[in-house]
Amino acid sequence: MSLPVRAQTALQAFSACPGWEQRARLLMQWGDQLTPLSDAERCEANRVQGCESQVWLLAEHDGAHWQFRAGSDARLLRGLLALLLARVNDLPASELAQLDLPDWFTQLGLARHLSPSRSNGLQAVLTRMQHLLDANDQGAARH
Amino acid sequence: MSLISPWRADFPGIQALAAEGQTYLDSAATAQKPQAMLDALLGYYAGGAANVHRAQHLPGERATRAFEATREKAARWLNAPDAQQIIFTRSATETFNLLAYGLEQSFQPGDEIVISALEHHANLLPWQQLALRRQLKLVVLPLDQHGLINLVQAAQLIGPRTRLLAVSQLSNVLGCWQPLDPLLALAKAQGALTVVDGTQGVVHGRQDMQALGCDFYICSSHKLYGPDGVGLLYGRPQALEQLAHWQFGGEMLLHTDYSNASFRNAPLGFEAGTPPIASVIALGSSLDYLSSLDANAVSAHEAALHAELITGLQQRQGLRLLGTPTVALASFVVDGVHHADIAHLLTEQGIAVRAGHHCAMPLLQGLGLSGAIRVSLGLYNDGGDLQRFFSALDQALELLQ
Numbered sequence: 186m187s188l189p190v191r192a193q194t195a196l197q198a199f200s201a202c203p204g205w206e207q208r209a210r211l212l213m214q215w216g217d218q219l220t221p222l223s224d225a226e227r228c229e230a231n232r233v234q235g236c237e238s239q240v241w242l243l244a245e246h247d248g249a250h251w252q253f254r255a256g257s258d259a260r261l262l263r264g265l266l267a268l269l270l271a272r273v274n275d276l277p278a279s280e281l282a283q284l285d286l287p288d289w290f291t292q293l294g295l296a297r298h299l300s301p302s303r304s305n306g307l308q309a310v311l312t313r314m315q316h317l318l319d320a321n322d323q324g325a326a327r328h
Numbered sequence: 329m330s331l332i333s334p335w336r337a338d339f340p341g342i343q344a345l346a347a348e349g350q351t352y353l354d355s356a357a358t359a360q361k362p363q364a365m366l367d368a369l370l371g372y373y374a375g376g377a378a379n380v381h382r383a384q385h386l387p388g389e390r391a392t393r394a395f396e397a398t399r400e401k402a403a404r405w406l407n408a409p410d411a412q413q414i415i416f417t418r419s420a421t422e423t424f425n426l427l428a429y430g431l432e433q434s435f436q437p438g439d440e441i442v443i444s445a446l447e448h449h450a451n452l453l454p455w456q457q458l459a460l461r462r463q464l465k466l467v468v469l470p471l472d473q474h475g476l477i478n479l480v481q482a483a484q485l486i487g488p489r490t491r492l493l494a495v496s497q498l499s500n501v502l503g504c505w506q507p508l509d510p511l512l513a514l515a516k517a518q519g520a521l522t523v524v525d526g527t528q529g530v531v532h533g534r535q536d537m538q539a540l541g542c543d544f545y546i547c548s549s550h551k552l553y554g555p556d557g558v559g560l561l562y563g564r565p566q567a568l569e570q571l572a573h574w575q576f577g578g579e580m581l582l583h584t585d586y587s588n589a590s591f592r593n594a595p596l597g598f599e600a601g602t603p604p605i606a607s608v609i610a611l612g613s614s615l616d617y618l619s620s621l622d623a624n625a626v627s628a629h630e631a632a633l634h635a636e637l638i639t640g641l642q643q644r645q646g647l648r649l650l651g652t653p654t655v656a657l658a659s660f661v662v663d664g665v666h667h668a669d670i671a672h673l674l675t676e677q678g679i680a681v682r683a684g685h686h687c688a689m690p691l692l693q694g695l696g697l698s699g700a701i702r703v704s705l706g707l708y709n710d711g712g713d714l715q716r717f718f719s720a721l722d723q724a725l726e727l728l729q
Contacts, residue, residue, distance in 0.1 A: 205676040209727055237684040237699060238668040258698075259668035260728070306668075 189325065191271035192289075199268075199293040208294070212264030219267045222256040223224050233313045236306030244317040250272075251281055253314065257306065265290075265298055267309050273314070281318070286311050330711030333631055335621065338362045339708045351676040351716045356500055356528060356657050357682055357705030358554045361614070368613035369555060372606045380605055381579050381596065388577050395605055398612035399595070404477050405615050407536040410656035415568075415595040416603055420527045420548035421450040424494075426561065426598060427523060430571035431492065434521075437463035439516045440489040442515070444469040444477045444506070445694055446499045449687045451525045451546075455494060465489070469511075471694075475502035475651025479510050486514040492521045497529030501686045501702065503653030505529070512542055514709035521567060527551060532656045533627055543567035553618060553706075554611035557604040558628060559653065568594040575600040630656070633705050634712065640718050641703075644725065650700055657704035658687070667699040672703075673724035679717050 188196070195215070202208045222231075222241055233240040238259040245252045252274055255266040272289045273281055290296050290307070298307045336342060341360035345352045352360065372394070378387035380395045396411070403411040417423045435441075441455045445468050459466040467485050472478045477495065486493065493515035498505055512522045522542040524536060530547040537545055544567055549558035563571070573580065573591045580600040582590045591597045637658055641647055646663040653659070661667055671683030682702040685692045692699060703717060 205673075206723070206727065209673055209676065213727075238666065239698070259666040259672075261669050261672045 187276070189271065191274075195268050195271050196292060199295070202294065208214065209261065212261050212268075213293050214264070215267040215271075216263030217263075218261050219256060219263050219270070220254060226254075227256060233306065233309050235309035235312070236262075238306050240266070240306050240310055242310055242313050242317070244314070244321075246278075246321055249277060251276070251318070252277060255310070259306075262306050265295065266310065268293060268295070269307070269310065270312075286314075330628070330715065331636065332580075333629060333708050333710040334423075334625075335393075335673070335709045336710060338364075338617070340366065342708045345680070350680055351713050351720075352676055352680045353703045353705065353713060353717055354680050354682050355531075355706035355709070356551070356702065358550045358556065359531070359706050360549065360708060361555070362553055362617045363476045364617040365554060365610045367616045368610040368711075369606055371664060372609050375499065377606070379602055387415075391605055392522065394612065398615070401612045401615040401619075402560055405534070406530075406562055407534075407538055407618070409538065410565075412595055413537075413562055413568065415561040415563070415598045416608055417561060417598075418527075418557055418604060419559040420546050421559070423546045423548075423559040423561045424450050424454045424525075426574055426617075427494075427546075427571070428458045429519070429574040430598070432458060432462060433572055434570060435462045435464055435491055438465065438489065439491040440467050440487070442467045442482075442486055442490050442493045442520075444493075444495045445471050446475065446477075446502055446688065446691050446724075447496055448500055448525065448527070449689070450499065451494055451496060452690070455492075463652055464491075468690075469495070470712070471650075471651075473501075475499060475504050475653075477506050477511060479507055482511060483514055486511075486518060486520070488518055490515060490518045490520045492523065494523035494525065496525040497535070498526075498656065498689075499651075499688075500528050500657070501659050501688050501700070502651035502690055503657040503659070503704075504651060505655065508540065508542075512540070516541075520716070521570070528656060529604055532630060534623060537562050540625045549607065549611045549614070552611075552614065555604075555607035555613040557607045558611055563594065563600075571598065573597055577601045621707075630707060631704060633709055633711070634658075636714055637703060637705065640714065644721065646729070650695060650697075657702055659700040659702040661697060661700050662725060665725065667697075667701050670721070670724050670726050673727060674720050677723065678721035679720045681717070708723045 199212055227241050231241040231243050233242050238257055240257045243254045253270050257263050287299050290299055339360045339362055376387045378391040380392040399411040399414050402414045434695040441464055456466055469477050469482045515522050523544045524542045526545050526547040531551050543564050545562040547560050550556035580592055580597050582592055641660055648661050650659040667683050684699045686702055
């Protein structure tokens with residue numbers, strides 16, 4: 186399965202990461218690179234429910250590929266979102282459906298952020314992403 | 329000199345967490361347990377389990393005696409006149425629901441239930457939903473700048489339509505004792521029932537039901553160094569008589585045929601089904617343990633720890649305390665830094681504190697905050713725990729600011 190270039194960069198950086206401070210700095214750097222969402226996009230409809238921090242997730246489909254955009258008011262979560270997007274964006278839809286995202290965060294040494302504890306937003310983001318994909322599949326099946 | 333807890337060694341959980349590199353400062357969520365409680369839990373199961381209040385056989389009699397002994401101990405702990413005034417439930421939350429359903433028939437449309445702005449969701453939602461079911465008005469008492477219920481406004485808001493006042497003794501977010509005496513007096517002057525949420529308060533110092541004079545007092549075992557799965561309800565006899573039965577099933581009845589039934593009075597009439605037997609018995613051991621401690625020494629230790637916590641927090645640039653915490657815990661935010669980011673970096677450094685809305689969403693909204701960090705203390709915490717917390721907080725803020 187193909188690893189997008191951004192994902193390869195992330196994997197190299199995070200797997201070489203010696204400690205929590207360096208990891209936090211990297212996460213913040215990645216978060217700073219997220220394309221900011223507009224005020225209109227930071228709306229209730231795009232809001233990911235179940236996060237204690239505010240998180241928004243948008244999905245666009247051009248026929249062959251999914252493009253996701255995301256934002257949060259919490260910096261480190263923005264970093265986690267950037268790492269998620271680096272893995273999923275630009276993939277063919279068929280590959281995206283096969284993707285093991287928890288494994289992706291495990292490879293990055295960030296598996297703990299997928300804990301079922303409710304204060305963590307990342308699990309809710311993955312669930313929301315899956316819902317968006319499923320809704321599109323059902324929409325396509327109806328046409 | 330660093331503060332030492334002479335009781336830390338009695339709590340295997342706090343030591344195990346420390347050995348794992350975890351500094352536990354979240355006792356307001358749930359407390360670690362003394363060895364005596366763990367022994368009781370194992371002792372009950374290993375010695376032979378049996379159901380209570382049912383069988384005449386020896387294991388059943390032994391379990392029932394131990395179970396009822398905890399009722400006596402809980403009554404003594406709360407200075408309740410009679411053990412029959414203590415009802416065991418499965419959580420404090422269930423206890424609030426018991427009251428909201430058990431008292432439902434006492435309300436007429438237009439009656440008022442008064443709570444305060446700082447209530448935990450457990451002391452908000454059962455009343456809010458009752459108000460919606462019965463067309464009642466839910467009145468919310470505002471707070472002053474320190475986080476105390478505003479007595480001037482309370483005197484105006486508690487009125488002739490007030491049928492019930494339900495307030496927290498000690499806020500799980502703001503960490504200050506509420507002015508219960510004047511509040512209860514205001515409610516009683518209107519003939520209203522009084523409910524006190526003692527979930528946090530019962531953990532910090534001895535509470536005296538006879539001195540407090542409320543109709544109902546609610547607390548939970550797991551915050552009081554006991555097992556989870558047990559809530560407690562104390563009620564004055566006249567108040568308990570007003571409760572309608574709400575959960576139906578085994579052992580809460582006197583007689584039944586297929587069409588009709590008659591039910592027991594409190595407490596057993598409100599303990600339908602098999603209760604959390606092992607947990608109730610083990611709670612008795614936690615209470616024995618707590619009773620064996622020098623209460624003044626515990627209070628002095630907790631006060632010294634809390635003072636050190638507040639002093640340290642106040643020294644941090646840009647840090648803002650929520651209200652004026654005086655006991656047990658402190659919640660804070662840091663200007664320009666998201667609470668989730670602080671929580672993230674404290675977690676990375678093995679500091680177990682709570683972040684978020686603390687089950688008090690409307691309170692946080694009222695303060696204009698999406699969340700806060702809460703540090704809460706148990707009697708086993710020591711100065712070293714606070715030093716590790718502050719050092720981690722400084723590192724986190726250095727990265728984030």
